[in-house]
Amino acid sequence: MANQTQSTTKQPSQLEMQPVLNLFNAGKLAEAESAAKKLVAHYPNTFILYQILGIAQDGLSKFADAVESYSKALAIQPNMPDLLFNLGIDLTNVDRLPEAETSYRKAIALQPRFFEAHGNLGTVLQKQGRLEEAIESYRKALDIHEDPRGHFNLGTALRDEGKLDEAISHFRHAISMFPNYADAHNYLGECLRDQGNMEDAIKSYLDALKLNPGHPGANYNMGEFCYLAGRFDEAVTYFEKSKLDDWQERALYCTYKAEHFDDFKNKLDNIASTHKKHDAPFLATLSTHYATNFGVEDTYNFCKNGFDFVYQKSIPELAEPDSQFLKDLLNDIDNTAIEVRAQGMIINGKQSAGNLFKRPEASFRRLGEIVKQEFLNYKNRFAGADCELIKSFPNELEFTSSWYVRLRRGGYVDRHIHEVGWISGAVYLVLPKDKKDPTEGCFEYGLHGDNYPQKHNNFPVGIATPSVGDIVLFPSSLFHRTIPFNSNEERICIAFDLKPEGDIFIRSSY
Structure with missing residues (x-):
């Protein structure tokens, strides 16, 4: 020894x-x-x-x-x-x-x-x-x-x-x-x-x-600015220099918005044929819009029938009468020092900056955990579906971002998608009651938005009518908006995106 x-x-x-x-x-x-x-x-x-x-x-x-x-x-x-x-x-x-x-x-x-x-x-x-x-x-x-x-x-x-x-x-x-x-x-x-x-x-x-001409983030951000300014060809150049995250989808988007349809179709077909998994929601939006626009088959199988994958459910802790959890959330929204993020798609309202579910307030943390469980429920609800939305559902349940949106009289959020997301959703905390039309303040989803070029107006829409305490989840590839309401009330929701592994942080609105 x-x-x-x-x-x-x-x-x-x-x-x-x-x-x-x-x-x-x-x-x-x-x-x-x-x-x-x-x-x-x-x-x-x-x-x-x-x-x-x-x-x-x-x-x-x-x-x-x-x-x-x-x-x-x-x-x-x-x-x-x-x-x-x-x-x-x-x-x-x-x-x-x-x-x-x-x-x-x-x-x-x-x-x-x-x-x-x-x-x-x-x-x-x-x-x-x-x-x-x-x-x-x-x-x-x-x-x-x-x-x-x-x-x-x-x-x-x-x-x-x-x-x-x-x-x-x-x-x-x-x-x-x-x-x-x-x-x-x-x-x-x-x-x-x-x-x-x-x-x-x-x-x-x-x-x-100037310091680094190849800087991925700065090239990407300049590409984003140029496409918002309608300078689509310039945007393509910046996105292709960035090679960052969804640059390929962004460049294809600008090609489509510039109405270079033949070039768009060739690039889309090349991507669809060379990528084993059709797992880019942004490409799904573009592919579905093109197919609807020109009456051809949608070749990108992220989620061809997005309307079938809209999920709505009540959260008991929020929906119960006189919910303390609901009061805590609204109190934290009212009293926590969270700055407002400028958001051009919001009319008569505001959106919080930062990532709400990463803040220290217990109410936001608790809601984040509930939403994660609903993501799992969503996956189980649609288990076996033959599309990458479910087959490649992210293993890590993290939020790309989370934020609140407060709308006042005449408020709405214009049609948009969440280019970097997988599943998007919102939990509804306050909704207008005095409505002349039952659709006021409701959530509308569809296949068209963002001033995409249209050859016709036959793009279908669906409507979800949430109640206080409801959660609505849907594929991030779907266009969506808030239908304006005219009563002198507020509409408050907390919105979020599920993060696909490796994607960047981009915030949008509901």
Whole structure:
């Protein structure tokens, strides 16, 4: 037994270690990894070998292997804040966020002024939707050491929380410290856009593109601006440069809006034939509209018969008489400091900025969990349907965004779709009662909107008539609008999109 213990604690000699160190110090990471693996097989209790392995695997983007190596190093020497920090990064890279949080907190406990660990902890908390905690971590990092990245990170969390003015201040601060910070210029532009300040938003996008002509986000945002301005050919160029998220669908949309129908059909057919899964709701909208417009078969099978997949149900906690939950939601909407996002599709109303279900208020969090359960109910309701809407239903139930919409007399939301979504929906909290027409304030869905080019007017519509406490879910590919109401009342709903994996955050309205 004594010999066995001695063999497990035996360390390599300097002569044995030197080739590994030489390879590592020369930046030959693959060779260093291979040499360290051979040596650690003989000396399994050697801290520096696992440390070298972790750093080399990190550099080779072998994040899961790096997690294992750092963990073994820390099992030998646990009080190493730098290694705990590195482990936190790699745990984040492999989406093991609770473990990453623990690793960063251990590093901070050992080294309280480790500002990078505070900052990275904030990022992990933000990824988990814990915005208040993330903001606290970012502020701690900045209190210890002020740097552009810290202001940028804090700005992104404040933006998610709907605090646009404060977010803008931090993005500007990051830029003042590092004028070439292209990401900060782009995010600043997005916040200015959300406030309706398009002139300054465009300037920020262009500033980002001066620094980095290939910046994906800035190119995408300029494409979005150009298509909203009706400059469709310019928009196509920006989207194709961005190669970001749904750029292909956006470029195809601009081709259709420009009425280049032959070019549109050729590109659509190419996409439909080369993509194994028809899993882009935006393409489904375009394909269905084209097929209806020209009387041809719809070849894109995301959800050809979207009307069949509209789901309406009452939420008992909200629908019951004198519901305390409903009162809590309305109280938080009235009294929580949430900024308003400029939204051109809303007439006589307003929409909240940020992501409501990521806010700390208990009522919003509770409603988010209820909605997630309804997503599962929706999936089960339509199980077995032969379309990608159900067959490729997202496994991770996250919200692209969530927001409230308040409409007053004469208020409505114009026809639109949610270009980046999968399932969209709304929960209805206040509805007009004094209606001359029973459809006033109702939810209308259909196949046409957004001034798409029309060859005829035969585009069908459907109407959902919600009651207070109802939830309505539907494929994000369907156009939808709020029918105007004329009574001196309010209409309040909380709307949301289910996030397809890998998609970006874009907010729309109901």
